[in-house]
Amino acid sequence: xxxxxxxxxxxxxxxxxxxxxxxxxxxxxxxxxxxxxxxxxxxxxxxxxxxxxxxxxxxxxxxxxxxxxxxxxxxxxxxxxxxxxxxxxxxxxxxxxxxxxxxxxxxxxxxxxxxx
Amino acid sequence: xxxxxxxxxxxxxxxxxxxxxxxxxxxxxxxxxxxxxxxxxxxxxxxxxxxxxxxxxxxxxxxxxxxxxxxxxxxxxxxxxxxxxxxxxxxxxxxxxxxxxxxxxxxxxxxx
Numbered sequence: 001x002x003x004x005x006x007x008x009x010x011x012x013x014x015x016x017x018x019x020x021x022x023x024x025x026x027x028x029x030x031x032x033x034x035x036x037x038x039x040x041x042x043x044x045x046x047x048x049x050x051x052x053x054x055x056x057x058x059x060x061x062x063x064x065x066x067x068x069x070x071x072x073x074x075x076x077x078x079x080x081x082x083x084x085x086x087x088x089x090x091x092x093x094x095x096x097x098x099x100x101x102x103x104x105x106x107x108x109x110x111x112x113x114x115x116x
Numbered sequence: 117x118x119x120x121x122x123x124x125x126x127x128x129x130x131x132x133x134x135x136x137x138x139x140x141x142x143x144x145x146x147x148x149x150x151x152x153x154x155x156x157x158x159x160x161x162x163x164x165x166x167x168x169x170x171x172x173x174x175x176x177x178x179x180x181x182x183x184x185x186x187x188x189x190x191x192x193x194x195x196x197x198x199x200x201x202x203x204x205x206x207x208x209x210x211x212x213x214x215x216x217x218x219x220x221x222x223x224x225x226x227x228x
Contacts, residue, residue: 004159031214040125042206042218043160090159094214100167101212102148107159 001026004108006091012114013081021076021111023091031094032074033058033105034066036087043090049074081115088112118143120207122219129197130227137192137222139207148210149190151181154221155203163205166190177201202226 007022023032030051035043035058045058049068063085065077074093078085092105121140129135141147148167152160164175171183181192190207207219 033216040220042120042220043216044218045215048215092160097212097214100148102167102210102214104150104162104165105214105216107152107161109159110157 003027004091004093004106006089006108006111008111009109010112012116013078014116015082017081018077018079019081019113020078021089021091021113023074023076023093023108024072025074025091025093025106026072027093027095027106028071029093029106030071030096031103031105032068033092033094034064034074034076035090035092036060037090037110038087046076046089083115086113086115118209118211118217120209120217120219122205122207122222124222125220126223126225128225128227131199132196135192135194135197135201135224137205137207137224139190139192139219140188141190141207141209142188143209143211145211147183147190149181149183150208150210150216151175151179151190151192152206152208153177153203154206160206163192197224197226199226199228 004025033048034046047066049055052071055066067075089111091108094105097103119142150165151163166183208216
């Protein structure tokens with residue numbers, strides 16, 4: 001099993017350009033997440049999905065859109081990139097939470113994005 | 117509101133020395149707590165988790181953590197660090213709906 005994979009690993013954009021980051025998981029997980037990681041700020045949730053065809057906003061959703069057309073894939077789009085979106089982006093997936101309402105998240109290797 | 121604080125931005129220890137990384141959380145209900153490790157250029161890997169039961173939990177790579185409800189803490193420990201433990205460590209609290217709130221991380225340097 002590959003676990004959680006992310007494409008691409010690195011990308012440089014110019015301000016105003018658009019791009020899509022792809023996350024794929026082969027663990028049949030229901031939940032998927034997109035985070036951004038910035039120095040001194042830890043990981044912040046951008047958007048998440050609790051199942052195919054459903055998405056929801058996280059802590060920092062502005063400037064991003066997502067889609068979950070297939071259970072195994074979760075796409076993050078930047079319609080008009082800005083320098084403030086320079087960051088490392090992590091995708092994660094999780095089984096449906098049990099009785100506790102919480103379950104472990106499994107992370108991909110990250111995508112390093114630079115917006116000039 | 118829920119939050120996680122890791123007071124130490126950076127820690128340096130000698131190889132073979134003991135290690136303790138601090139984590140404090142703020143959450144009104146029963147906390148579900150996690151420690152993740154991030155090696156340079158890699159994603160996050162789960163070290164250990166606390167859901168309920170024994171307040172001392174064992175994880176991978178010889179790490180352990182102790183949940184102290186009275187202090188709202190979940191500190192990570194290792195009795196003898198190895199050079200390969202140099203990494204960034206994140207504490208997180210999971211809340212109902214499987215939302216995670218991460219601390220800002222502690223960077224660990226291990227000197228020979």
